[in-house]
Amino acid sequence: MYQFEGPCMSDTILEARNLTKSFGGFVAVNGVDLSIARGAIHAIIGPNGAGKTTMFNLLTKFITPTSGEILFNGKDITRRKPAEIANMGIVRSFQISAVFPHLTALENVRLSLQKSLGVSYQFWRSTKVLHELDAQAIARLDQVGLADYAHLKAVELPYGRKRALEIATTLGLEPELMLLDEPTQGMGTEDVGAVTELIGRVREGRTIVMVEHNLGVVAELADTITVLARGEVLAEGTYDQVSKNPAVMEAYMGVSAEEQEAGA
Template structure:
């Protein structure tokens, strides 16, 4: 089996005369956690939306498991095993935590849109939903409405519902955005636990999270790949320090 699960070839996206992503080549290794980072305006969000098919590239190609998905829609690639999260927690606030996960599990029954069927049939999914909640540390919150969860727990619930779709490739958009230190630690540990058997691509601003989780980091600047590699290598790259951290090459020399 090819060890590359997702590949972008010369990916470019223009918005009028503005080039947001410019000729990016990207290879995501199967079973890895791959982080995409960069300063504001680097093209991270555009790149993420291209990979998850929420926008279409101006040119270039995207392959998932060697299949061209460049012109497919988000629902189509979700059925293939590519599932994303969003920066804003996307759960049903007035359903219970258990009900949120159970809705995601309906996809496996092939009844996702059969709202006229008896609710009782969904209780067959309760044990499976509880297993997912145990996995993400939310079993004690099963009967609580999602709106009542603390913010960090809502993010954990979103990851649980994403896992309910049984993704082969999970893409996380700023999973720790807006969190306090404790919640960041909780969600970071959670991502580390659920990585088994799947590949994760994440856009993340918190370098501590990236350093802890990522096997490979791609740094974008002005829509192009500035550097790529493990954190130990990327974090010492002079161009990265200047573009991402605002430290010039001269300043770096002065601190040595």
């Protein structure tokens, strides 16, 4: 696991304190405390309606909490905007692949790398300036197994490779913290395996938080799992710990602790 040097660097990179989000009279997230360890893969799971998506959108600043705090590297980001936290090193993905379909894989990654030139994102920058980023873009594509697809338009890529391209563009922003929203959503078995392996490979030097419905992926990747139910933390721990938790089994399968004992 990646280690940050320096005695002042906390082991916690992202923290939520008593985080609550209400929509009218409906409380989607209710008093959640969450601590993300630096260098870890931390999964947020739960049955339908558990509040996973709302929690993810709170952490990535796409919605503002009703109450509570969010800290990144010890700094309060509760009222920051998504663009602000992206500049701080927090970058998210989406359930639907968010790449430019009619640009090539190389052009997509090259756009994400413009930040390294100290310029704003401009499609009309000179070809000479943009080509300065080609080597870095190819390196990012190679990192996710797409170097051979550099000159193929994103729309022409199979779904699994399109998600890999999205991860490559995310890496181009040099994130310290990556938040992945359902990274294997809608994939076949082969693509799920490839993307799972990819996430495990790119974790070096960064922290990953992911919302993921595929428990096989969670079991393989996650160091820590937070289980939400009805907007609250139901359980937290390793996969072995939470998968054997009677409350988690009841939330997922509707089987009470008494019924579990009777069926044992």
